[in-house]
Amino acid sequence: MDLKKSSTTKKQWDRLIAKGQTLSFKKGQVLFYEGHHPYGIFLLQSGEVKFTKQDTPCLREHFFSLPQGKVIGLKPFLEGRAYSCTCTALMDCRMLFIPKSEWK
Amino acid sequence: MQAMQSKRLMMIKDNKKQSCVTCTSRLLGIFCALKGEALKEFNQNKTVNHYKKGQIIFYEGNQAFGLYCIYSGRVKLYKTGMGGRQQIVRIAGPADILGYRALFAEEPYHATAEALEDADICCIDKNAFFPVLAKNPELALGVIKKISQELRFAEDLATSIAQRPVRERMAALLLMLRQSYGKPTKKGIVIGLQLTREEMAEMVGITQETAIRLLSEFKKDKMIEVKEREITILNLEALLDTANLEI
Numbered sequence: 001m002d003l004k005k006s007s008t009t010k011k012q013w014d015r016l017i018a019k020g021q022t023l024s025f026k027k028g029q030v031l032f033y034e035g036h037h038p039y040g041i042f043l044l045q046s047g048e049v050k051f052t053k054q055d056t057p058c059l060r061e062h063f064f065s066l067p068q069g070k071v072i073g074l075k076p077f078l079e080g081r082a083y084s085c086t087c088t089a090l091m092d093c094r095m096l097f098i099p100k101s102e103w104k
Numbered sequence: 105m106q107a108m109q110s111k112r113l114m115m116i117k118d119n120k121k122q123s124c125v126t127c128t129s130r131l132l133g134i135f136c137a138l139k140g141e142a143l144k145e146f147n148q149n150k151t152v153n154h155y156k157k158g159q160i161i162f163y164e165g166n167q168a169f170g171l172y173c174i175y176s177g178r179v180k181l182y183k184t185g186m187g188g189r190q191q192i193v194r195i196a197g198p199a200d201i202l203g204y205r206a207l208f209a210e211e212p213y214h215a216t217a218e219a220l221e222d223a224d225i226c227c228i229d230k231n232a233f234f235p236v237l238a239k240n241p242e243l244a245l246g247v248i249k250k251i252s253q254e255l256r257f258a259e260d261l262a263t264s265i266a267q268r269p270v271r272e273r274m275a276a277l278l279l280m281l282r283q284s285y286g287k288p289t290k291k292g293i294v295i296g297l298q299l300t301r302e303e304m305a306e307m308v309g310i311t312q313e314t315a316i317r318l319l320s321e322f323k324k325d326k327m328i329e330v331k332e333r334e335i336t337i338l339n340l341e342a343l344l345d346t347a348n349l350e351i
Contacts, residue, residue: 019231021167021169022167023166023167023169024166024167025163025166026163026165029160029163029166030159030160033153033155033156033159035154036153036154037151037152037153038151039151039169039170039227039229040169040229097169099169099170099229099230099231099232100149100151100229101149101229101231101232102231
């Protein structure tokens with residue numbers, strides 16, 4: 001997804017990222033479960049994650065990338081729907097988490 | 105069949121049904137003081153999710169980003185010690201809040217929270233929670249009271265584990281479970297929360313083998329009846345005596 005085509009401007013992203021919180025997930029820990037509603041969005045800054053649907057691998061998500069990392073869970077968050085996959089850390093990961101309350 | 109299951113999984117649980125305004129669990133916990141705009145703000149900023157048994161709400165050592173409130177179901181909080189051994193520090197149920205100590209102390213979560221059974225849990229992130237707390241002194245007092253109660257419980261538990269014999273600890277645990285989850289029947293009080301032997305052992309700091317042996321002894325002494333995970337208290341006085349507690 002091209003930043004230029006996104007409805008969120010660069011200035012808005014910069015503001016949101018400034019409000020983000022760094023979270024760490026160890027290998028094997030779950031970021032979110034299939035069927036759950038998002039608490040916010042994640043920017044994957046380091047490490048790798050995998051996506052599974054009912055314990056089988058999902059088709060790889062098409063990531064929306066920012067200089068700060070790959071955005072995970074943006075579509076379900078903006079569309080107000082549940083996650084279609086479970087996201088698990090494949091190795092120790094560092095994330096920038098932007099909570100729901102910041103998207104006003 | 106798979107497509108139907110997928111569709112079922114994709115169906116959004118109607119968040120509007122679990123509104124803070126009509127939530128009965130709210131009235132049982134610290135949020136009972138919230139009214140008007142504060143309650144509306146909470147409702148707008150909360151997210152409700154259905155956790156299946158065994159799913160993790162948050163991990164010990166991870167940074168806290170929000171406060172969780174249990175709408176229904178039960179959650180166990182445990183710490184993982186040396187050698188991967190788990191110590192259950194609390195069992196939380198409807199109206200209980202989770203993760204508040206990590207938020208207030210600005211520290212990582214001190215325990216892992218795992219759904220003991222299917223549970224509906226609300227989450228409000230800290231950026232939405234703290235402004236409401238600042239404007240509502242009754243809510244702040246309610247939180248302080250809750251933290252104080254839990255500190256006392258934790259100190260009592262630490263003393264119990266350090267000083268009491270294992271038989272007393274196990275009897276005390278059964279009495280605590282009876283008080284919190286007991287349901288009267290013709291035979292005696294059935295403990296409504298069904299824990300594994302391992303979970304019971306974790307709660308009192310003994311091995312699973314010791315927990316099994318003690319339950320077997322209590323059963324032989326006709327203090328309890330055991331049917332798989334269901335425990336019925338048959339003789340309360342004898343159990344109180346074993347726990348070295350007075351009526």
